Amino acid sequence: MTSSQREPMLPAETTLSEEEVAREAAALDRVWAGRPGFWGWLTAVDHKSIGKRYLVTTFAMFLAGGILAAFMRTQLMRPENTVLGPDRYNQVFTVHGTTMMFLFAVPVMTAMGIYFVPLMVGARNIAFPRANAFGYWTYFVGVVFLYVSLIANTGPDTGWFAYVPLSGPQYSPGHRVDVWAQLVTFTEIAALIAAVNVIVTVFKLRSPGMSLNRLPLFVWAQLVVSFMIVFAMPAVAAGSTLMLGLDRTVNSHWFNPAEGGDALLWQHIFWFFGHPEVYIIFLPALGFITPIVETFARRKVFGYTALVMSNITTAFFAFGLWVHHMFATPIPELGQSLFTAASMVIAIPTGVQIFCWLATLWAGRAELRVPLLFVLGFIFTFVIGGISGVMLASVAFDKQAHDTFFVVAHLHYVLLGGGVMPLFGAFYFWFPKITGRMLDETLGKLHFWLFVIGVNVTFFPMHVLGLEGMPRRVYTYLESTGWGSLNLVATLGAYTIALSVIVFLVNAIRSWWGGEVAGANPWNSSGLEWATTSPPPPYNFVHVPVTTSRHPLWDTTVELPVLSGLRTDRREVLVTTTFDARPDYRHEDPAPSIWPLYLALCMGLTFIGGIFSPYLVVVGLALTLPGLFGLAWQSITNHRGPDHVDAPQALAETA
Amino acid sequence: MHSAFAPASPQAHLVATLWWWMLGVGGAIWLAVIATMLYVTLARRGRRGPDDLQHVPDATRRRMERVVLGAGSLTVLVLAAFLVFDFSVGHALAQHPQRALTIDITGHQWWWEAEYEDPDPSKRLTTANEIHVPTGEPVQFKLRSADVIHSFWAPNLNGKKDLIPGYLSTLWFEADTAGVYRGQCAEFCGLQHAKMAFYVVAEPRAKFQAWLAAGAQSPPPPTDSTQLYGQRVFLSSGCAVCHTIGGTAAQAFVGPPLTHVMSRATIAAGALANTRANLMAWITNPQAIKPGARMPAVPLTGPQLAALVDYLGTLK
Numbered sequence: 001m002t003s004s005q006r007e008p009m010l011p012a013e014t015t016l017s018e019e020e021v022a023r024e025a026a027a028l029d030r031v032w033a034g035r036p037g038f039w040g041w042l043t044a045v046d047h048k049s050i051g052k053r054y055l056v057t058t059f060a061m062f063l064a065g066g067i068l069a070a071f072m073r074t075q076l077m078r079p080e081n082t083v084l085g086p087d088r089y090n091q092v093f094t095v096h097g098t099t100m101m102f103l104f105a106v107p108v109m110t111a112m113g114i115y116f117v118p119l120m121v122g123a124r125n126i127a128f129p130r131a132n133a134f135g136y137w138t139y140f141v142g143v144v145f146l147y148v149s150l151i152a153n154t155g156p157d158t159g160w161f162a163y164v165p166l167s168g169p170q171y172s173p174g175h176r177v178d179v180w181a182q183l184v185t186f187t188e189i190a191a192l193i194a195a196v197n198v199i200v201t202v203f204k205l206r207s208p209g210m211s212l213n214r215l216p217l218f219v220w221a222q223l224v225v226s227f228m229i230v231f232a233m234p235a236v237a238a239g240s241t242l243m244l245g246l247d248r249t250v251n252s253h254w255f256n257p258a259e260g261g262d263a264l265l266w267q268h269i270f271w272f273f274g275h276p277e278v279y280i281i282f283l284p285a286l287g288f289i290t291p292i293v294e295t296f297a298r299r300k301v302f303g304y305t306a307l308v309m310s311n312i313t314t315a316f317f318a319f320g321l322w323v324h325h326m327f328a329t330p331i332p333e334l335g336q337s338l339f340t341a342a343s344m345v346i347a348i349p350t351g352v353q354i355f356c357w358l359a360t361l362w363a364g365r366a367e368l369r370v371p372l373l374f375v376l377g378f379i380f381t382f383v384i385g386g387i388s389g390v391m392l393a394s395v396a397f398d399k400q401a402h403d404t405f406f407v408v409a410h411l412h413y414v415l416l417g418g419g420v421m422p423l424f425g426a427f428y429f430w431f432p433k434i435t436g437r438m439l440d441e442t443l444g445k446l447h448f449w450l451f452v453i454g455v456n457v458t459f460f461p462m463h464v465l466g467l468e469g470m471p472r473r474v475y476t477y478l479e480s481t482g483w484g485s486l487n488l489v490a491t492l493g494a495y496t497i498a499l500s501v502i503v504f505l506v507n508a509i510r511s512w513w514g515g516e517v518a519g520a521n522p523w524n525s526s527g528l529e530w531a532t533t534s535p536p537p538p539y540n541f542v543h544v545p546v547t548t549s550r551h552p553l554w555d556t557t558v559e560l561p562v563l564s565g566l567r568t569d570r571r572e573v574l575v576t577t578t579f580d581a582r583p584d585y586r587h588e589d590p591a592p593s594i595w596p597l598y599l600a601l602c603m604g605l606t607f608i609g610g611i612f613s614p615y616l617v618v619v620g621l622a623l624t625l626p627g628l629f630g631l632a633w634q635s636i637t638n639h640r641g642p643d644h645v646d647a648p649q650a651l652a653e654t655a
Numbered sequence: 656m657h658s659a660f661a662p663a664s665p666q667a668h669l670v671a672t673l674w675w676w677m678l679g680v681g682g683a684i685w686l687a688v689i690a691t692m693l694y695v696t697l698a699r700r701g702r703r704g705p706d707d708l709q710h711v712p713d714a715t716r717r718r719m720e721r722v723v724l725g726a727g728s729l730t731v732l733v734l735a736a737f738l739v740f741d742f743s744v745g746h747a748l749a750q751h752p753q754r755a756l757t758i759d760i761t762g763h764q765w766w767w768e769a770e771y772e773d774p775d776p777s778k779r780l781t782t783a784n785e786i787h788v789p790t791g792e793p794v795q796f797k798l799r800s801a802d803v804i805h806s807f808w809a810p811n812l813n814g815k816k817d818l819i820p821g822y823l824s825t826l827w828f829e830a831d832t833a834g835v836y837r838g839q840c841a842e843f844c845g846l847q848h849a850k851m852a853f854y855v856v857a858e859p860r861a862k863f864q865a866w867l868a869a870g871a872q873s874p875p876p877p878t879d880s881t882q883l884y885g886q887r888v889f890l891s892s893g894c895a896v897c898h899t900i901g902g903t904a905a906q907a908f909v910g911p912p913l914t915h916v917m918s919r920a921t922i923a924a925g926a927l928a929n930t931r932a933n934l935m936a937w938i939t940n941p942q943a944i945k946p947g948a949r950m951p952a953v954p955l956t957g958p959q960l961a962a963l964v965d966y967l968g969t970l971k
Contacts, residue, residue, distance in 0.1 A: 086946050158845075165802070165820055171802065264819055328815050330819065330822050330825075337742060340745075344734045347734060352730075354688070359723050361696055362695040363716075366695070366697075380692070383688050387685055390677070391674070393737075395741065396670050396673055396741060397677065399815055403806060403815070403842055467658065467674075468658045468660065469838075469839065471841045475848075
C-alpha cells in the first residue's frame with residue numbers, strides 16, 4: 001500500500017468470522033469498561049457517560065429556568081399582582097435568563113456534540129476524555145453555586161446581561177453580582193473545553209475515508225459552533241471575570257465614568273460575546289434538522305454544500321452584529337447602519353437552509369413522525385422570529401421595539417422555535433440511540449401540539465404588548481396601561497408550555513424503563529451512529545468503520561466496511577489526517593480518573609472563594625497543583641506499549 | 656396614550672409606516688413559507704414508495720435548484736428593499752433641527768428630572784415626571800443619567816434613547832397632535848424600573864407658554880395657619896433634605912422638585928394619581944407603593960401629615 005492511494009483500506013479487504021468479532025468485542029469490553037459502582041460514576045471519562053450526564057443536568061436546568069418563568073408569568077398575569085415583589089422578581093428574571101442561556105441552551109447543544117460527534121465520525125472516544133469530564137464537573141459546580149445562591153436570597157439581580165453601572169460596586173453592593181460573574185466563568189470554561197474537544201475530535205479522530213466533504217451536517221454545525229465558542233467566550237470571560245470582577249473586588253475603574261472608565265465598554269464586550277451566543281445555540285439546532293429531514297423524507301438532503309457554506313457564513317456574520325443590541329445608545333447613526341446591513345444579511349444563509357430542507361421534503365415523501373413534526377414546528381415558529389429579527393435590524397424600528405416585550409417575543413420565537421423545537425425533535429430522534437428504547441409516539445404528538453400552541457399563545461401577544469409600550473424586565477404594571485388582558489393570554493400560554501413539558505417528562509421516564517426496544521437503527525437512518533448497538537458499547541464500535549460516502553448506511557449495499565488492526569489489549573484510538581481522514585497513528589486513550597472532579601472542585605473553591613477572600617484564591621490554587629501532578633502521573637503510569645506507530649503501515653499488515 | 660401604534664409626531668409616523676410595510680411583506684413571506692411547507696409535507700404524502708432512496712431525477716433536481724435559487728434571490732431583494740427603506744427613515748430621523756426648544760432630561764433611580772433651557776437663568780424651569788411641550792415645533796432633549804442607565808421612551812412621539820453615565824445623548828420630535836402621552840423607562844435600572852413613568856403633555860404654543868411662565872415663578876407663600884404649620888413640617892422633618900420648593904429654603908435635587916407639584920397629574924413617577932389620599936399614603940409609607948424607592952417613610956403625627964398635605968396642596 002502506498003501513501004498516494006486515496007482509499008487506504010481497499011487492498012486489504014477480508015471478512016471476519018463471527019467468532020473473531022465476538023472475541024474482539026469481549027477483549028474491548030474488558031479494556032474499555034469503567035470502574036464499577038459510585039466510584040466508577042465519579043471517575044468516568046467515556047464521552048457517552050459525560051454526554052448523558054450533561055444532557056440530564058441541562059434538562060434539569062431547562063425545568064428550573066421554566067419554573068422561574070412560570071413564576072414571572074404568574075406575577076405578570078394581572079396588573080399590580082403581588083406573587084413576587086421587585087427584589088424577588090429581579091432575581092427570578094436574572095436567574096431565568098442566566099439559566100436558560102448559560103446553563104441550558106449552550107451546554108445542552110455542546111452536550112449533544114459530546115455524545116454524538118465521536119459516534120458520528122466513527123471514533124472510540126472524544127479527543128480529550130479527562131478534560132471533557134473536568135468540563136462537566138466545572139459546569140456542575142456552577143449549577144449548584146447559582147441555585148444555592150438563589151435559594152439563599154443572594155441570586156444575581158441585574159439581568160443576565162449585568163449592565164454596568166447597575167451591576168458595579170456602587171449600585172450592587174453585596175455578593176449577588178459576584179455570583180453571576182463567577183457563574184459565567186464556570187460556564188465559559190466548560191464551553192471552551194467542550195469546543196476544543198469537538199474541534200480536535202472532528203479534525204483528528206474521524207473514521208478513515210470521512211474526508212471533510214463527507215462530514216455529516218450535524219458535525220459541521222458542531223465544528224463551526226466550536227470555533228465560534230473559541231472566539232466569543234473569551235470576550236465575556238475577560239469582561240465579567242476580569243474587568244467587572246476587579247471593579248467589584250479591588251476597586252479598579254474599567255467601567256466607572258467618574259474615573260475615566262466607560263460604561264458603554266461593557267455593552268460592547270458583552271454583546272461581542274452575547275450575539276454569537278445566540279448562533280452558538282441556533283446552529284447546532286439546525287444541525288439536528290438535516291438528519292431528521294433526510295430520514296423522514298427518505299431523501300439525501302438537497303444542497304449539502306449550500307448548507308455547509310450557510311453554517312460558516314452565519315458564523316462569520318454573527319460576529320458583526322453585536323451593536324444591534326445597542327441601537328438606543330449614543331453610537332453614531334452611520335456606524336449603526338453597518339450593523340443594520342449585517343443583521344439583515346444574516347437572514348440569507350438561514351433562509352437558504354430552510355429552502356434546502358423544504359426542497360428535500362418536496363423531493364421525498366414526508367413521514368410525519370414526531371421528530372419531523374418538531375422540524376415543521378420549528379419552521380412555523382422560527383420564521384416568525386426570523387422576520388421580527390429582520391424588523392429589529394432596522395435602527396428606526398428598533399428604537400421603538402428595543403427593550404420592550406416585542407423583543408421578548410422575538411427572542412423566544414427564535415430560541416424556542418429555532419433552538420428548543422429542533423432539540424425536542426432531536427430528543428425523539430436520538431433517544432433510542434442513547435437509551436436503547438423508543439419514546440412513545442402518541443405522547444410525543446400530544447407534547448408537540450401542546451408545545452407549539454403554548455409557545456405561540458405565550459409569545460405572539462407580546463409583540464403587541466411591546467409596541468403598546470410595555471418595557472421588558474418590569475415586575476408589574478398599572479391597570480391603566482391596558483396591558484392586562486394580553487398578559488393574561490400570555491400566562492395561559494405559558495401554563496400550556498409547562499403542561500407540554502410535563503407530558504414530555506412522563507414520556508421520557510416511562511420510555512426509558514418500559515419503552516419499545518429500539519435496535520441499532522430504528523429509523524433506518526444513514527449516519528455512522530446508527531451502525532452500532534443502542535446504547536453503544538463503551539468503545540462505540542467493535543471495528544472502526546470506514547466511510548466511503550456522506551450517507552454510509554444508505555450507500556453501503558452489503559455491509560459497512562470496517563478497519564481492523566487497533567489493539568484490543570489497551571484503550572487505543574485511531575488518529576487520522578485532518579482533511580482526507582487517512583489513518584495516521586494510534587493513540588492510547590486515558591483510563592478513568594478522579595482528577596477531573598478533584599480539579600473542578602479546586603477551581604470552584606478558587607473562584608467562589610475569591611469572592612469572599614483573596615486568601616482562598618491562594619488556597620484553591622495550592623490545592624490545584626497536586627491535581628495537575630496526579631493527572632500527569634496517571635498519563636505516565638497508564639502507558640502500556642508503544643504509541644505513535646506509523647499506523648497505515650501497521651494497519652495494512654494486521655488487516 | 657401609550658402606544659407606537661398611535662403616532663402623534665412626524666417622526667413616530669415614519670416609523671409606524673415602516674413597521675406596517677415590514678409587517679405586511681414579512682407576513683406575506685411567512686404565509687408563503689408555511690403554505691410551501693404544508694404542500695411539500697401533506698399534499699404530497701404517499702406519492703412515492705416509502706423507502707425509495709434512489710437519486711432524485713435530474714429534471715426534478717434542476718427544478719429544485721431553480722426554486723431554491725429563486726427563493727434565495729427573492730430574500731435578498733426583499734432585504735435590500737427593507738434596507739433602503741430603513742436607511743431613508745433613519746436619515747430623516749437623524750436630521751436634527753437647527754433651532755429648537757431644548758429640555759435637559761436627567762434620569763434618576765426612579766424618576767425623571769426635566770430642565771427647560773433658557774439663556775436667562777431666572778426663566779429656567781425645573782420640573783419632574785411631567786414634560787410639557789408645544790405642538791407643531793421641534794423639541795430637542797439632552798439626556799443624561801445621574802446614576803445607572805435609563806432609557807427615555809414615549810412611543811407615540813419617537814423611539815427611545817439611552818441615558819448613560821458619562822455620555823450625553825440627544826433625541827428630538829415634533830408633536831403634531833395635542834394630547835397627554837405616557838412614557839416609561841425602557842432600560843432595566845433596578846428595583847423600581849417598573850414604576851419609572853413620565854407624561855409628555857403636548858399643547859398649543861400659547862398654553863405651553865403660559866405653563867412655562869407660571870412654572871418659573873415661585874408659588875405664593877402659604878396664608879392660613881395650617882398651611883404655615885405644614886410648611887414648617889416640610890422644612891423640619893427631613894423632606895427638605897431631598898426636595899426643592901421654590902421660594903423656600905428647600906433646594907435639594909435628590910428627589911423630584913415639588914415647587915408646582917399640584918400641577919402634575921401623578922406622583923411617584925406615574926405610580927399614583929395625584930390625590931390627597933394618595934399623597935398621604937405615599938408620604939406615610941412610600942415603600943409599600945414603590946418598594947426600594949429612595950424615599951424613606953417619614954414618621955409624622957396625624958395632624959402633621961394633614962397640615963403637610965394641606966401645604967403641598969397650595970403648590971399649584
